[in-house]
Amino acid sequence: MPRRRAQRRSPSPDSEEKAGDKSEADVKSVPQTEESSAALETSESVEIGGKEPLAVLYCAVCSFPPEYCEFGSHLTKCKAWLQESHPDLFEKYYSETALIAKAGALSLEAAKKLEEDSIKKEAKAEAKAESAAKKRASAKVTIKRIERNKRKHITAIHGLEAFDIDLKKAAKVFAQKFATGASVTKNAAGQDEIVVQGDVSDEVEEMLEKGGGALGPGIGGDSGVDYNDTALPREQFKTP
Amino acid sequence: MFKKFSPSSDISGQSILKSSVQRTIRTNILSHFKVDPDTFEHIWPKKESLVLVKCREHISLYTVNGTPLFFQHFDGPYFPTLKLLHKYPFLLPRVTVDRGAIRFLLGGAHMMCPGFTSAGGELPPPEEALPAGTPVAIMSEGKEHAVGIGITKLSTEEIKSVNKGVGVETVCYLGDDLWNVDTV
Numbered sequence: 001m002p003r004r005r006a007q008r009r010s011p012s013p014d015s016e017e018k019a020g021d022k023s024e025a026d027v028k029s030v031p032q033t034e035e036s037s038a039a040l041e042t043s044e045s046v047e048i049g050g051k052e053p054l055a056v057l058y059c060a061v062c063s064f065p066p067e068y069c070e071f072g073s074h075l076t077k078c079k080a081w082l083q084e085s086h087p088d089l090f091e092k093y094y095s096e097t098a099l100i101a102k103a104g105a106l107s108l109e110a111a112k113k114l115e116e117d118s119i120k121k122e123a124k125a126e127a128k129a130e131s132a133a134k135k136r137a138s139a140k141v142t143i144k145r146i147e148r149n150k151r152k153h154i155t156a157i158h159g160l161e162a163f164d165i166d167l168k169k170a171a172k173v174f175a176q177k178f179a180t181g182a183s184v185t186k187n188a189a190g191q192d193e194i195v196v197q198g199d200v201s202d203e204v205e206e207m208l209e210k211g212g213g214a215l216g217p218g219i220g221g222d223s224g225v226d227y228n229d230t231a232l233p234r235e236q237f238k239t240p
Numbered sequence: 241m242f243k244k245f246s247p248s249s250d251i252s253g254q255s256i257l258k259s260s261v262q263r264t265i266r267t268n269i270l271s272h273f274k275v276d277p278d279t280f281e282h283i284w285p286k287k288e289s290l291v292l293v294k295c296r297e298h299i300s301l302y303t304v305n306g307t308p309l310f311f312q313h314f315d316g317p318y319f320p321t322l323k324l325l326h327k328y329p330f331l332l333p334r335v336t337v338d339r340g341a342i343r344f345l346l347g348g349a350h351m352m353c354p355g356f357t358s359a360g361g362e363l364p365p366p367e368e369a370l371p372a373g374t375p376v377a378i379m380s381e382g383k384e385h386a387v388g389i390g391i392t393k394l395s396t397e398e399i400k401s402v403n404k405g406v407g408v409e410t411v412c413y414l415g416d417d418l419w420n421v422d423t424v
Contacts, residue, residue: 051279053327056385064414065326065385071346072415114343 057086067093073125075118136162141208145201155201157208158193167192169214174204241299241313241411242418243348250296251424254303262290265302269310269318272375273331283328284309293424306423313411317375317391322412322419325377325386332377332389333370335396335408336362339381345388345413351378353399353407363396370396376408388413 058065061081062072066089069078083090139162145153160167167184171194175182180197187193196204211217257265270280284290284304293301293308302310302318310318320331337351338360345351356363360381364370372395378388390408392399399407412418 051282051328053282054329056323056326062415063419065383067383067385068342068346068387068414071342117343 057089060085069093070118073121075122139163143201143204143208145199153199155196155199155204156187156193157196157204158187158191160194160208161192163216165216166214167194170194171196173214174200174207177207178203242416245295245417245421247421247424251301252294252296254291254293254424257290257292259289265290265318272317273320274333275328275331279328283324301424303424308418308421308424311412311418317373319375319389319391319411322386322389322414325389329377329386332375333364333368334377334379334386335364335370335390335392336360336379336381337387342380342383342387345378345380345410346415348410348413348416350393350406350410351390351408353394353403353405356396356399356407357403363399366397372398375411378408378410378413 056065059069059072059078059081061074061078062069064072066078066082066086069075069082070093072078079090079094082093139159141157141159141163144156144158146156147153160170171182171184174180174194174196178196178198178200180200182194182196184192185195208215266280266284270277273280275283288304291303291306293303295301298314300312301308302312308321309324310320312318320328325331335356337345337355338358340358340360341351341355355361362379370376370392372392374392376390376392377386378390379385380387388410389412390410393406393409394402
């Protein structure tokens with residue numbers, strides 16, 4: 001069998017990430033033809049224990065195998081990462097000779113277009129990431145107190161997804177803390193929100209600011225309460 | 241198939257399969273994939289039970305310990321996931337597309353015949369011709385790892401002779417939403 005024992009590696013994804021450079025390069029150097037002939041022979045192989053999985057290195061930036069980074073949308077970042085963590089592979093994929101070999105099959109025009117496209121794509125991805133970050137920074141959590149009966153209220157909390165909080169788990173935390181019902185429901189606009197039985201808006205605000213457990217690291221900053229934003233000005237409903 | 245797929249909204253339920261069903265799936269996969277039972281033991285140990293994850297549009301994902309390993313559309317053939325294929329590249333027969341097609345493939349396009357018949361592309365030789373409807377690993381020119389998984393729409397000999405239109409339908413590819421799912 002042309003397959004080397006050097007590839008033996010436990011199949012857990014963890015160890016794969018940390019796969020050593022040397023053996024990685026070893027794996028890569030297998031010529032395509034040899035690989036495919038190995039594939040054809042597999043059916044009659046009677047190795048005890050079978051074959052170990054190949055350790056495939058994935059780019060930490062775009063999650064592709066590094067040879068496909070050039071088609072992703074973060075090429076410069078991918079390149080920087082590869083150069084730092086796997087210099088030998090960087091040499092393999094981005095050295096002058098490699099670039100020439102790659103361009104060989106394409107006409108000059110097509111190659112140029114491809115390059116332009118990738119630059120455009122990268123700019124686009126960057127703009128997208130930026131706007132997402134902006135949106136995140138300006139994300140707001142709305143805590144609403146809604147009257148059910150004269151003396152009974154429910155508290156609706158909306159906008160926690162933006163802070164990477166698992167709504168279901170957060171609802172469970174609230175339910176446990178306040179010993180009331182808490183559930184994840186869709187509001188009129190079709191967005192998910194947590195509904196807690198009873199008027200617990202103050203406590204919820206405090207808990208969210210502090211964070212902990214399923215509530216993440218806490219939503220700090222200016223959680224200045226914007227009473228105009230809520231549907232009902234709460235002073236009006238303060239029961240004596 | 242997985243261009244748009246979000247685990248939170250597209251998964252309708254998970255269930256552990258009956259052992260008899262698991263057995264049929266195991267024999268089915270073993271007879272279709274180019275893999276010997278010993279190696280398959282690494283992929284899906286006998287002790288672990290297979291979990292069926294039902295998704296929208298009759299897509300069934302099969303997971304072991306939460307990691308998707310196989311999927312199937314309706315009652316069609318079983319496909320390995322792309323990550324599994326990277327680890328065991330011999331599971332599926334391979335076809336190769338030229339460099340120009342990679343960019344479209346990564347956008348989710350089906351693969352047209354000329355991509356296989358041009359200089360950079362490669363199809364199995366006539367004696368190993370694949371019939372239509374075979375799951376294949378889509379490799380690409382000058383690269384070592386598969387870029388996608390597809391199902392042949394024409395037999396490989398027909399692809400060579402017709403040389404027009406869709407030859408291999410893309411099922412999943414690098415960077416699609418299934419690729420981004422690590423655990424279910």
